[in-house]
Amino acid sequence: MGNFKLKNRLTPEAYIEGVLAGDRVILSRAITIIESNLESDKSIARAIIQAILPKSGNSIRIGITGVPGVGKSTFIETFGKHLVAEGNKVAILSIDPSSQRSRGSILGDKTRMEELANLKEAYIRPSASGATLGGVANKTGETMLLCEAAGYNVILIETVGVGQSETAVHGMTDFFLLLMLAGAGDELQGIKKGIMEMADMVVINKADGDNVALSKIAKRQYQNALHIFPMPNSGWSPIVSTASSIKNIGINTVWERIQEFKKLVDTNGYFVKNRKEQQIQWMYTTINEELKQLFYGSDKIANQIKELETAILNSKISPVNAAQRIVEEYKKGF
Amino acid sequence: MGNFKLKNRLTPEAYIEGVLAGDRVILSRAITIIESNLESDKSIARAIIQAILPKSGNSIRIGITGVPGVGKSTFIETFGKHLVAEGNKVAILSIDPSSQRSRGSILGDKTRMEELANLKEAYIRPSASGATLGGVANKTGETMLLCEAAGYNVILIETVGVGQSETAVHGMTDFFLLLMLAGAGDELQGIKKGIMEMADMVVINKADGDNVALSKIAKRQYQNALHIFPMPNSGWSPIVSTASSIKNIGINTVWERIQEFKKLVDTNGYFVKNRKEQQIQWMYTTINEELKQLFYGSDKIANQIKELETAILNSKISPVNAAQRIVEEYKKGF
Numbered sequence: 001m002g003n004f005k006l007k008n009r010l011t012p013e014a015y016i017e018g019v020l021a022g023d024r025v026i027l028s029r030a031i032t033i034i035e036s037n038l039e040s041d042k043s044i045a046r047a048i049i050q051a052i053l054p055k056s057g058n059s060i061r062i063g064i065t066g067v068p069g070v071g072k073s074t075f076i077e078t079f080g081k082h083l084v085a086e087g088n089k090v091a092i093l094s095i096d097p098s099s100q101r102s103r104g105s106i107l108g109d110k111t112r113m114e115e116l117a118n119l120k121e122a123y124i125r126p127s128a129s130g131a132t133l134g135g136v137a138n139k140t141g142e143t144m145l146l147c148e149a150a151g152y153n154v155i156l157i158e159t160v161g162v163g164q165s166e167t168a169v170h171g172m173t174d175f176f177l178l179l180m181l182a183g184a185g186d187e188l189q190g191i192k193k194g195i196m197e198m199a200d201m202v203v204i205n206k207a208d209g210d211n212v213a214l215s216k217i218a219k220r221q222y223q224n225a226l227h228i229f230p231m232p233n234s235g236w237s238p239i240v241s242t243a244s245s246i247k248n249i250g251i252n253t254v255w256e257r258i259q260e261f262k263k264l265v266d267t268n269g270y271f272v273k274n275r276k277e278q279q280i281q282w283m284y285t286t287i288n289e290e291l292k293q294l295f296y297g298s299d300k301i302a303n304q305i306k307e308l309e310t311a312i313l314n315s316k317i318s319p320v321n322a323a324q325r326i327v328e329e330y331k332k333g334f
Numbered sequence: 335m336g337n338f339k340l341k342n343r344l345t346p347e348a349y350i351e352g353v354l355a356g357d358r359v360i361l362s363r364a365i366t367i368i369e370s371n372l373e374s375d376k377s378i379a380r381a382i383i384q385a386i387l388p389k390s391g392n393s394i395r396i397g398i399t400g401v402p403g404v405g406k407s408t409f410i411e412t413f414g415k416h417l418v419a420e421g422n423k424v425a426i427l428s429i430d431p432s433s434q435r436s437r438g439s440i441l442g443d444k445t446r447m448e449e450l451a452n453l454k455e456a457y458i459r460p461s462a463s464g465a466t467l468g469g470v471a472n473k474t475g476e477t478m479l480l481c482e483a484a485g486y487n488v489i490l491i492e493t494v495g496v497g498q499s500e501t502a503v504h505g506m507t508d509f510f511l512l513l514m515l516a517g518a519g520d521e522l523q524g525i526k527k528g529i530m531e532m533a534d535m536v537v538i539n540k541a542d543g544d545n546v547a548l549s550k551i552a553k554r555q556y557q558n559a560l561h562i563f564p565m566p567n568s569g570w571s572p573i574v575s576t577a578s579s580i581k582n583i584g585i586n587t588v589w590e591r592i593q594e595f596k597k598l599v600d601t602n603g604y605f606v607k608n609r610k611e612q613q614i615q616w617m618y619t620t621i622n623e624e625l626k627q628l629f630y631g632s633d634k635i636a637n638q639i640k641e642l643e644t645a646i647l648n649s650k651i652s653p654v655n656a657a658q659r660i661v662e663e664y665k666k667g668f
Contacts, residue, residue, distance in 0.1 A: 049652045057649075138654050145652070194528045196563075225559045229530075279646050279653050286657030291625050294665070312613050315391075318383045318479070319613050320472050323620035331628070 009033070009040075012047035019052055022151045024123060034142045035128045049142055052149035057275070059148045060262055063169040065159045065195065066179030071205045073112040074245040075179060076156060080116040082251050083154050089121045091147035094158040095165045096127035097136045123152060134289035137168035141282065144172065170198045171278055171285070174271065175258055178202045182211055182218035182242075197229065199238050201257055207242035208249065215242040234270045236261050295330060304329070343367070346381040353386055356485045358457060368476045369462045383476055386483035391609070393482045394596055397503040399493045399529065400513030405539045406492060407446040408579040409513060414450040416585050417488050423455045425481035428492040429499045430461035431470045457486060468623035471502035475616065478506065504532045505612060505619070508605065509592055512536045516545055516552035516576075531563065533572050535591055541576035541584065549576040568604045570595050629664060638663070 010018075010026075015033065018026025034045050066072050076092060083090045092113070116122045125147075128139035144155050157173055159165040170176050178199040196202075202222050207215035222240045231237065239257060243250030265271040295301055308322040317325075344352075344360075349367065352360025368379050400406050410426060417424045426447070450456045459481075462473035478489050491507055493499040504510050512533040530536075536556050541549035556574045565571065573591060577584030599605040629635060642656040651659075 046655055049655060053652055054649045142652070142654060194531055197528055221558070221562060224555070225562045228555060228559045276647055280643055282653035283642065283646060283656045286654050287629070287661060288622075288626065290657060290661040291629055292622065294661070295621070295625055308617065309614055312617060313610055315388045318387055318476070319616035320476060320620050321380055321383060322617045323624060327621060327624040327628070 009044065012044050012051070015044070015048050016051045019048070019146055019150050020055060024120075024150075027123070027146060027150045028125070030146055031125060031143050034146065035139050045142075049145065052146060055149040056145040057148055059153045059155050060175065060258065061144065061155045061157065061173040062258065063157050063159070063166075063173035063176040064179065065166050065169065065177070066205070068160070070179045070181055071245055072158060072179055075203070075205055075243070075251075076158060077113040077116045078245045078248055078251050079254060080113065080122055080156065081119070082248075082255060084116075084119050084121045086255065088154045089152045090116075090123070090154045090156065091144070091152035092116070092122065092124045092156045092158065093140050093143055093147070094125075094127040094160075095133075095137055095140045095169055096160045097130065097133040097165060098160065123147060123150075132289065132293070133164055133168060134285065137165070137172070138286060138289075141172050166195050166198065171281060174265070174274065175200050175261055177254070179205045180218065180222065181206055182214040196225070199226075200232075200234070200236055200261060201238060201254065202226070202240045203250070203254060204240065204242045205245060208244035208247050212242075218242075234261075234265055234274070235268050236264055298330075301326065301330060343375070343378065346378050346385070349378070349382050350385045353382070353480055353484050354389060358454075358484075361457070361480060361484050362459070364480055365459060365477050368480065369473050379476075383479065386480060389483040390479040391482060393487045393489050394509065394592065395478065395489045395491065395507040396592065397491050397493070397500075397507035397510040398513065399500050399503065399511070400539070402494070404513045404515055405579055406513055409537070409539055409577070409585075410490060410492060411447040411450045412579040412582055412585050413588060414447065414456055414490065415453070416582075416589060418450075418453050418455045420589065422488045423486045424450075424457070424488045424490065425478070425484075425486035426450070426456065426458045426490045426492065427474050427477055427481070428459075428461040428494075429467075429471055429474045429503055430494045431464065431467040431499060432494065457481060457484075466623065466627075467498055467502060468619065471499070471506070472620060472623075475506050500529050500532065505615060508599070508608065509534050509595055511588070513539045514552065514556065515540055516548040530559070533560075534566075534568070534570055534595060535572060535588070536560070536574045537584070537588060538574065538576045539579060542578035542581050546576075552576075568595075568599055568608070569602050570598055632664075635660065635664060 010029065015026060015030040019030050030048055033041050033048065036042070036045070064072065064076065080090050080092060113124060117124050125143060128136050128143070130136040130139065140157065144157065147155060155173075157169050159169045176198045178195065178201070180202055182204050204215045204218050204222070219240045219242055226238045226240065241250055241253050241257070243254065245251065262271070265274070296305075304326055308317065308326060311317045312319055312322055344363065349360060349364040353364050364382055367375050367382065370376070370379070398406065398410065414424050414426060447458060451458050459477060462470050462477070464470040464473065474491065478491065481489060489507075491503050493503045510532045512529065512535070514536055516538050538549045538552050538556070553574045553576055560572045560574065575584055575587050575591070577588065579585065596605070599608070630639075638660055642651065642660060645651045646653055646656055
């Protein structure tokens with residue numbers, strides 16, 4: 001089976017040429033290489049990334065989050081179509097470490113955004129699968145570089161909105177959009193305060209019908225909440241607006257605001273500065289992730305650590321002593 | 335010089351007995367051992383911690399933060415005296431990774447809280463010094479255990495309020511208190527949104543004289559801001575109150591609220607559950623910190639990483655490729 005799979009592989013050069021020519025089929029196959037865990041694919045992946053790197057980066061990268069039920073898919077469908085109508089090529093990616101992707105859910109993702117998926121200026125790719133958030137985020141980050149090299153100038157990266165993946169998305173995007181609902185109880189919203197902190201814009205979605213009045217109240221509340229906090233480094237004051245994805249109301253406003261943001265951060269130098277910092281940070285995050293894999297990936301460590309947890313809970317050893325003991329053993333056994 | 339220092343050391347048993355007997359002089363000397371970077375002291379430190387561990391934990395641990403100028407020292411002086419008047423034994427510790435401690439600043443710390451420092455039921459120890467936040471936080475955490483074993487039943491841990499140390503303090507305390515000022519511009523406050531998220535209580539300090547009216551407005555604003563966010567796992571809704579440390583107004587309210595909190599989390603089981611999670615987390619944080627030290631502490635790595643940063647910024651290599659390359663070299667050279 002492994003060999004059969006490998007026979008379907010192209011040469012690195014074929015992937016590189018195809019991606020740079022904007023060939024969607026080759027792009028998809030190249031992303032499959034990036035997502036692959038086969039050792040033989042990893043070297044092809046490195047060669048592809050290495051070659052397309054100088055052609056990447058020419059886009060605005062937009063992170064989009066919100067809890068399930070907030071209407072993310074419908075928002076992205078309407079927003080994506082608007083972006084295409086404005087002359088953009090749009091790639092829609094996602095980070096969801098919980099997803100065990102199957103053919104079913106790929107179809108599912110495309111069905112959710114049926115009209116957008118049928119536009120040749122839009123490219124939809126669901127989340128990579130993987131054991132760790134770091135691994136999944138790396139794959140999405142490299143997929144983003146491929147999409148840029150293939151000519152997509154707006155990248156939307158969606159998250160599931162309930163975990164740590166928002167931080168990863170924030171770390172690889174230029175603009176962070178948080179979708180909220182009016183009138184939902186605080187707990188229903190499920191959005192952590194730390195996520196509010198990252199938002200450049202909050203959009204109260206489903207602001208239609210009976211919801212219009214409530215949405216206006218929510219808008220004011222969120223605006224007050226955001227104003228209590230200090231100005232972000234970008235120099236951009238986070239804003240709140242209302243939208244109806246179903247009725248296509250307020251969607252153009254979102255894109256206008258993002259363009260205003262882009263103009264501001266191009267002028268004040270934040271855009272380039274932030275991109276550079278993100279790249280360096282990306283290296284460090286990956287290093288730290290790999291160091292942890294090396295350590296926690298060992299069966300011997302995994303067994304010992306369970307024992308130490310029990311010892312700590314029974315006050316038999318202090319957390320610091322436990323940590324130092326196991327790292328010392330690790331050093332010996334390397 | 336090294337030998338001269340070592341001659342001043344007691345046996346581990348002498349430290350342990352002295353600490354458990356509540357001897358303040360021995361407690362201070364034991365903390366010096368905990369804070370020491372001498373290899374010979376480290377094994378004494380382990381023995382001390384190991385022995386006092388079963389006697390630690392019997393306290394309420396309160397984290398206190400706020401930007402410089404918010405009146406933290408005056409608040410802690412007034413609050414600490416109130417706690418002592420209520421029959422408590424109070425230890426005041428701090429985490430400040432930026433501090434290069436000298437005899438001067440120790441005196442400084444005690445002068446700041448002169449009356450409190452003179453009470454025999456209060457024990458003040460300024461921040462340990464150290465190269466990394468993780469190292470400093472570990473020393474403060476172990477100092478906290480010693481103070482508990484010495485009979486202090488209220489531990490106040492102060493942070494400087496401008497960096498990452500708040501997260502460390504939040505990770506080792508039961509209740510997190512944020513001091514704010516009324517009428518300060520948002521930027522002056524300098525408090526990150528993530529820190530607001532951790533607060534169990536916000537106290538608007540300096541609510542006296544002309545500031546009373548402004549403080550009431552600020553109280554309402556912060557209350558609104560906090561209510562937008564979901565209920566924390568503790569089941570405790572964060573509250574806002576006003577206080578004047580100089581005039582001793584509202585200080586008793588703070589302690590009453592903390593006691594209400596304690597009653598709630600004792601009843602709903604959160605107190606014990608959170609303490610257990612914190613201990614396990616403490617081990618993992620220390621392990622990850624030590625793994626990073628092993629890696630970044632190598633001169634060879636440090637040189638290579640600088641070169642890789644430059645290569646990344648010039649699009650010569652991708653962040654993921656750079657990270658994988660250097661970790662592979664590290665594995666070989668171990």
